[in-house]
Amino acid sequence: NAGVTQTPKFQVLKTGQSMTLQCAQDMNHEYMSWYRQDPGMGLRLIHYSVGAGITDQGEVPNGYNVSRSTTEDFPLRLLSAAPSQTSVYFCASKAGTLRAKNIQYFGAGTRLSVL
Amino acid sequence: SQQGEEDPQALSIQEGENATMNCSYKTSINNLQWYRQNSGRGLVHLILIRSNEREKHSGRLRVTLDTSKKSSSLLITASRAADTASYFCATDAGNQGGKLIFGQGTELSVKP
Numbered sequence: 001n002a003g004v005t006q007t008p009k010f011q012v013l014k015t016g017q018s019m020t021l022q023c024a025q026d027m028n029h030e031y032m033s034w035y036r037q038d039p040g041m042g043l044r045l046i047h048y049s050v051g052a053g054i055t056d057q058g059e060v061p062n063g064y065n066v067s068r069s070t071t072e073d074f075p076l077r078l079l080s081a082a083p084s085q086t087s088v089y090f091c092a093s094k095a096g097t098l099r100a101k102n103i104q105y106f107g108a109g110t111r112l113s114v115l
Numbered sequence: 116s117q118q119g120e121e122d123p124q125a126l127s128i129q130e131g132e133n134a135t136m137n138c139s140y141k142t143s144i145n146n147l148q149w150y151r152q153n154s155g156r157g158l159v160h161l162i163l164i165r166s167n168e169r170e171k172h173s174g175r176l177r178v179t180l181d182t183s184k185k186s187s188s189l190l191i192t193a194s195r196a197a198d199t200a201s202y203f204c205a206t207d208a209g210n211q212g213g214k215l216i217f218g219q220g221t222e223l224s225v226k227p
Binding site: 004033035040041042043044045048058059090092102103104105106107108109 | 145146148150155156157158159160163203205207214215216217218219220
């Protein structure tokens with residue numbers, strides 16, 4: 001069982017560069033989300049999707065774009081990287097919006113440094 | 116802003132002791148969950164407690180929920196060195212597709 005797979009695991013960017021963080025899940029989950037984790041800040045929600053073709057903003061969406069063309073994939077794009085985006089990024093998925101089973105499964109994370 | 120605030124931020128105990136972590140939140144919730152994160156890894160779900168439940172057990176874990184005080188606690192009994200990790204509470208306010216809001220976490224260190 002692969003679960004939630006994130007690539008790359010590590011990335012170093014220069015200010016102004018763009019890149020896409022990949023996230024794929026093989027559990028046929030409807031709901032997917034991206035978080036960033038910074039020291040002392042816990043996890044903050046960037047964007048989320050309740051199904052293919054549907055995305056919405058979380059707490060800290062500025063500087064990030066997402067799309068959801070398939071159920072399996074939910075890439076996160078940084079159009080012009082800034083040092084403030086240095087962080088650890090986690091992708092997560094869950095089966096759906098059913099309240100009783102709102103358990104999220106996380107990927108291993110992508111550690112991003114922007115110089 | 117964060118929904119959940121956790122206390123303490125860091126906790127260091129000896130193997131065999133109990134560890135208690137607390138979480139406070141601000142708005143009404145459908146459920147509250149606890150997750151664990153080992154260093155350098157993703158989060159792993161531990162336990163979910165619904166808003167109409169007051170206590171729940173899973174192995175050495177006990178979670179309580181007091182909706183009148185908007186608070187929850189996670190108790191790990193007979194701790195082991197392998198329990199060393201960060202622990203996060205997460206709240207589901209019942210809107211926006213079941214979006215979870217995470218607290219800042221408690222860093223637990225269990226010394227052998």
